[in-house]
Amino acid sequence: MTATKGMWSKRTARVLTVIIVGFYGLDMLMLGGFSPWTLGMRLVWALSLLAYSAFDSEVLPDPWARWIEDLHIVVIACSVVGLVGLTGGTRSPYFVLVPVLPLANCLLYRRSARAGLLGGAVGSLGTFALGWMMEHHLLDALFRMSIVLAITLFSTYLAQQVGLTQGSEQEVRLERARRESLELLAVSEHRRAQTEKLAELGRLASNVAHEINNPLAYVGSNVDFVRDALRRPGEAPPEELAEVLEETREGLKHIRQVVADLKGFARMDAREPTECALAEVVGDAVKLASLRLKHVVRLRVEVPESLPTIFVVRQRLVQVVLNLLVNAGDALEEHGRRDGEVWVRGLGGEGRVVLLIEDNGPGFAPQVLPRLFEPFFTTKGPDKGTGLGLSLSRELVAQFGGQLTASNRPEGGARLCIEFPVQGVRETGIE
Numbered sequence: 001m002t003a004t005k006g007m008w009s010k011r012t013a014r015v016l017t018v019i020i021v022g023f024y025g026l027d028m029l030m031l032g033g034f035s036p037w038t039l040g041m042r043l044v045w046a047l048s049l050l051a052y053s054a055f056d057s058e059v060l061p062d063p064w065a066r067w068i069e070d071l072h073i074v075v076i077a078c079s080v081v082g083l084v085g086l087t088g089g090t091r092s093p094y095f096v097l098v099p100v101l102p103l104a105n106c107l108l109y110r111r112s113a114r115a116g117l118l119g120g121a122v123g124s125l126g127t128f129a130l131g132w133m134m135e136h137h138l139l140d141a142l143f144r145m146s147i148v149l150a151i152t153l154f155s156t157y158l159a160q161q162v163g164l165t166q167g168s169e170q171e172v173r174l175e176r177a178r179r180e181s182l183e184l185l186a187v188s189e190h191r192r193a194q195t196e197k198l199a200e201l202g203r204l205a206s207n208v209a210h211e212i213n214n215p216l217a218y219v220g221s222n223v224d225f226v227r228d229a230l231r232r233p234g235e236a237p238p239e240e241l242a243e244v245l246e247e248t249r250e251g252l253k254h255i256r257q258v259v260a261d262l263k264g265f266a267r268m269d270a271r272e273p274t275e276c277a278l279a280e281v282v283g284d285a286v287k288l289a290s291l292r293l294k295h296v297v298r299l300r301v302e303v304p305e306s307l308p309t310i311f312v313v314r315q316r317l318v319q320v321v322l323n324l325l326v327n328a329g330d331a332l333e334e335h336g337r338r339d340g341e342v343w344v345r346g347l348g349g350e351g352r353v354v355l356l357i358e359d360n361g362p363g364f365a366p367q368v369l370p371r372l373f374e375p376f377f378t379t380k381g382p383d384k385g386t387g388l389g390l391s392l393s394r395e396l397v398a399q400f401g402g403q404l405t406a407s408n409r410p411e412g413g414a415r416l417c418i419e420f421p422v423q424g425v426r427e428t429g430i431e
Helices: 010-022 024-031 036-054 062-086 093-108 113-135 138-231 238-266 278-293 314-335 389-399 423-428
Strands: 274-276 298-302 310-312 341-349 352-359 403-408 414-421
Touching: 010 024, 010 036, 024 036, 036 062, 062 093, 062 113, 093 113, 093 138, 113 138, 138 238, 274 278, 274 314, 278 298, 278 314, 278 341, 278 352, 310 314, 310 414, 314 341, 314 352, 314 389, 314 414, 389 403
Parallel strands: 298 341
Antiparallel strands: 274 310, 341 352, 352 414, 403 414
16 A cells, blocks of 8 residues: 555645744743754754655655655654753653654544554654653653553554544445445436337337227228118118127227227336246237237247246336337338248247247348447437337346347348246246
8 A cells, every 4th residue: 555645735844844943932942042953853853844745655666655754754753852852851841742743643644553653652762762861760761651652552543443434434425325326327227218118109109090090990980870870760770780880899999909008018117026927928019019010020929828937027028029029020121021020939948938039131230230239229210219229128138137139040030039047947046
């Protein structure tokens, strides 16, 4: 870990330098005149601060940066001890700086225990030397040294606790930020899914209108016929009226079914995965897709009802299958094939359920296939696609433990494969 300069800055160093040198006036009052030695100690202290604030620890190797910081701390500690010795030793008014030095180092050097211990060691030895050499009291010197050592250890412990507390607070802030980011991402993904679903509904809107208008046309004609027949009794036999009303009933039933299918597709309330039969999911998607595909391609469905159940959100998987079917229809229509066909086949085995959606169109171009699932990548015009359908489909399938892949058929045409683990295998953890 690279040595850090803590709270030091050039401005802080300049302010401290002025204070350190300015207090020399008190030295002269205390000593009764000019003292070059105390001035020298203060200058060494001040110059050390200026020099340390000027050097850039980032440009030096880690060991060199640490050595410079250690030297700086030792120089300051020696300057303080020397100043105390020149102004009265343990009876100097500056002696209070010696036990305070370890705590100050811990605070000024980013609560570094190393800085506190180093400054405390120099201060303890200096205190013992001052007490023994100047007052010749061994016990008094040891007592004062022990006080400085105790303060040093306390300062180091306090610095470590402050560091741990700040580290914990930082982790809490990071975790809160990560959680908020995940929540925002989930909301964004849900909105993106809704946007893509609305886009799909928009693409189907014209076909839905056509599918509803056809039965509405003959329902309206039949109603007019029955009305005219009731106004002129005897002109139409009851059997003919009954037949007309039955046709009207079938037309209304067809309209009701189209509306029900669309309402079921539009609902996305169920978010919890449940056991589903793949045949039922494909059946729902085919009902909706037939509105788009019935006039474009032939749709062949071979999904056995005996396939194992899968664990998904049914309406979301319907959305995925519908998107793949409509994409196949668009590709065949754009290619201009009159004999276009789309096959939907379900397979099972080896703990997997596979759904294949294939067509006899042009397939995927070599430069398109690697980017097929990229968000906003599309080969369609701006009025036909957003480039989110396949990307969103792959994400939805992955949420249920499945996999969506794309390839070209050997016989020609595109192949999209949805693969799911069966429910029983998922529960036992077997892949």
